[in-house]
Amino acid sequence: MYSTFKVKKNTGTYADTIEAFGVANLISEIQSRANLNWPRLLLEDKGLYYEITSKPEIQIEQIKGLTYFPFFKYVIRDSFETLEENDFNYPQQRELKKERQELIQKAYKEFAGKDKSEQLKLRLREIERIYEEEKYISPQLDVYSQIVTPNNFVGFDKLYRNVSSNKEAFSEIIKAILDYYSDQKVELKTKNLTDFDDSVTALQIYNPTTGKGQNKGKASGASAGPVKLNWISETMKISGALTNMLCQLVKVGSSYDMKVVVPDFKKAEYNKQKQIALAFKKNIKGNTPLKVDILNLLIVNKQLIECSDEYFNFKASNVLTGLHSTYQKDLGQNKAVVNIAELQTPDFIEFNTEDEAKDWVEFLKEQINIIGSIEELGDATQGLIAYRTFLTSSHFQSWEKFIFWYAEHIMSNISKSKYALPFKVSSLNKFFNNTTMSDFKITEIISNEGFQKVAYAIRKSTVTLQYTPKEQRKFEIRYGLAQILQNKSKSAPDLAEFIGEFISTFNAETARYAEKTGQALRANIRENELRQFYELLDKYPSKVVGALLASYGFALTEKEATKVGSDEPALSEESIEN
Structure with a gap:
């Protein structure tokens, strides 16, 4: 009988992950064909290996009763080839x-x-x-588009035919695979099978770190010949790749490279993982390299929450470790791996109720739109790096770097009549009220009446005015305020002095206009409100208070956002279909 299977982490890359998913695909199919009662399949990361648990157990008699089925669809590369029903x-x-x-x-x-x-x-x-x-x-089109290339198709064809050419021995082949992942002796006599090759060449698409001779991490010779791997693991990798891998184009100048992206789950039911992976693949689009990383993380976590039916004590990083992301440079005939990374799931995505889960989905949607609206050029690179670091490290310091840059970006773009998408105050409230990123309590800062009034004054002096038609503006726009705020936030005395001077000017302009016209277009900031803000600087780091002011001061209220139409499509026409 078979109940527990182990897939060892031999490389620490997505090669292990797709192999584990391929094994889960096979066991799920066996469960279905064996007519098991209420079958369950759990896929869990155990650190040194992935563990796959089948409930109920699979019996030897059920294996012997299996008739042939393909582990994955065969691919027809040309329209003149004969197409079988399941190809x-x-x-x-x-x-x-x-x-x-x-x-x-x-x-x-x-x-x-x-x-x-x-x-x-x-x-x-x-x-x-x-x-x-x-x-x-x-x-599966994105993965098959890589499989059909000459270098990859030969290996694919060989592994497919290893099984399809030996249908009479199918149950023996299945048993050999299950024995292999159950730490039992594999007794399959491949020499008795038809056209069976038990040693296959490692392909880069499934094995990003595999190399020989000069391809090794530490070169062992000048030869760059092929590396031979076990047919079982390579067959499972193809199955897992077609289910759980994304081959994504990224635009670099006028050409396109590729990122291979694979969700890496910590612990979840197999069907749930498959559902999330499929929803993720359906919702992504290609883009430029940094934006691809950020958007993929945002999208996969959004899909994770939307696919979840459990809300109490939910923490995204307990389900999804992150995304394997391997950058492959296009060299014409071939691709070269130039970067291998794992983008960690943000540690701060957690909730306890369905309403809180919905808040997270709305926030992530807004983030997808905001990041999608940024053009990855010039200083935007530094802003996007900071945001990616914020997502993968969950450190507030990275949010500080991003939000100061983004405040300037908004002001600059709007002044040039270019599109920019501000944050919404309501979304920021949901985000900071539902997250913990540091030792200090962010909610105590943003709920402070003095903080809210200072942020209001900044907003009414910057983005709100910028979105107001020129002929209707009654006050001067404070250009450069974002840069000054960032500089003054380095010390509490400097920030307090700057805010004091700014509010004094703001109140004077407000009072002057009200006296002149008899209309009160905006509210003055009272002395007690300003005093409450100063008290924050005695308790919290000035950089933190300044970054939160930049977050809220250059955002829009729900009413303002509706007026300016800040719900543009996330990605433009230039986004690449995968």
């Missing part, structure tokens, strides 16, 4: 993808401009519906 029709899928992209590009041209943004959204949703329901595009 993956790559030429057809490729054409459907091209057709969809052309429709998307046409929609962006037809509905250009903010006044047509709603029409654009409706059209994009309709295109999405068509290619999910009427002209189905498989979520």
Whole structure:
């Protein structure tokens, strides 16, 4: 009988993860065909290995009764090849993808401009519906597009035919695989099988760190010959890749490189992991390198929350370790691995109720829109690096760096009549009220009446005015305020002095206009409110208070955000379809 299976972490990369998922795919299929009562399958990261647990146990008799089924679909690379019922029709899928992209590009041209943004959204949703329901595009297309390349197809074909050419011995092959992952002796006599190759060449698409000779981390010779790996593990990797891997194009200048992305789960039911991975793949789009990392993390965590039906004591990092992300440089005929990383799930995403879960989904949606609106050029690179570090480290210091940069970015872009998407005050409230990132209590700062009034004054002197038509502006816009705020936040005395002078000017301008016109367009900041703000500087680091002022002072209220239409599509026409 078989109940527990182990997939050792031999490389510490996504190669181990997709192998584990491939084994889970196989066991799930066996459970289904063996007609087990109420089958459950748990996939868990145990540190040195992945553990897959089947309940109930799989009996030897059930293995012997299995008839042949493919571990994954065979791929047809050319339209003139004979297509079997269960084959993956790559030429057809490729054409459907091209057709969809052309429709998307046409929609962006037809509905250009903010006044047509709603029409654009409706059209994009309709295109999405068509290619999910009427002209189905498989979520496996991105992986198959790598499999069909000459270098990868030979290995794929060999591993597929190892099993398909030996249907009579299928139950023996299954038993050998289950024995392999159960630390039992594998007794399959491959020499008695038809055209069976028990040693296969390691392929970079599944094994990013595998190398020989000059390809090794520490070169052992000038030879760059092939590396031989076990047929069982390589077969499972293909199955896992087709389920749990994303091959994503990234734009670098005028060319495209590729990132291989694989969700790495800590502990969850197999079906839940599969559901999250599929939802993640369906919702991503390609972009530039830094934005790809950030958007992928935001999207996969959004899908994780939306797929969850448990809310009490939920912590995202307890379910999802993060994303394996391997950057492959396009060299023409081949790709070279230039970076291997794992992007950690933010430690601060946690909740206890369904309402709190919904708040997180809304916040993540807004973040996806905001990051999607940033053009990865010039100093934006530093801002995006800070944001990515904030997500993967959960350190408030990285948020400080990002938000000071973003406040300046908003002011600069709007002054040049370029699109910029401010935060919403309501979303910031939900975020900071539902998260813990440091030793100090952020909620005590943002709920302070003095803090709220100072943030209000900054907002009414900057972004609110910028979104007001020129002929309707009654006050001067305070350009450069974001940069000054960042500089003065380095010490409490400097920040207190700067805020005091700023509020004094703000109140004087407000009173002067009210006296002149008899209208009170904005509220004065009272002395007791300013005193409450100063008290914060006695308790909390000035950089923290300054960063939170930048967060709220350059955000918009819900009413203001509605007026300026800050709900643009997250990614522009230039975003790459994968």
